[in-house]
Amino acid sequence: MEPITKEDLEALRFQLFADLKELLAKKDESQSDKKEWLRSRDVKKMLSISDAALQNLRIRGVVHPVKISGLYYYKSEELKSLFRQ
Template sequence: MPTSIITTDDLMEFKMELLEEIQKLLEKESGNISKRWLKSTEVIEMLKISAGTLNGFRTKGILPYSKIGGLIYYDSAIIQKILADNLIQNE
């Protein structure tokens, strides 16, 4: 079996290729909501709304939720559907 010599340059090239692949995977994942159930703080951050606005959406029945103990959870698929259903396209 022939022996291959690995140089520092080979290791650096491997490192850069590996980092690029990891970056691609992270970008792909960050574009998708990977969690099904989101906490209030996550929904506030995702929609760029205030806690009061989120509370209003809850009390008006605009945004359904589940409550376990003192924690409120929102289904990310329902949030995406509501956004899609209310999409306004300018003519």
């Protein structure tokens, strides 16, 4: 039996963090698939766009959010349909 070295523990730590990050990413994807309405931050993350790009989509009428208490909510079906065309 070989002794465990610092390098072994360091490699295990990196692998654990990588696995955890992957699991959390999958969880985020599955949750956003189940949500009927998405907040601006979810849309920006999903489309990998900036605040300005999302605002531009609103101004041009590409997306039609609902504004409630100063927050924009986007219908997930509408966003998915943008990619089907």
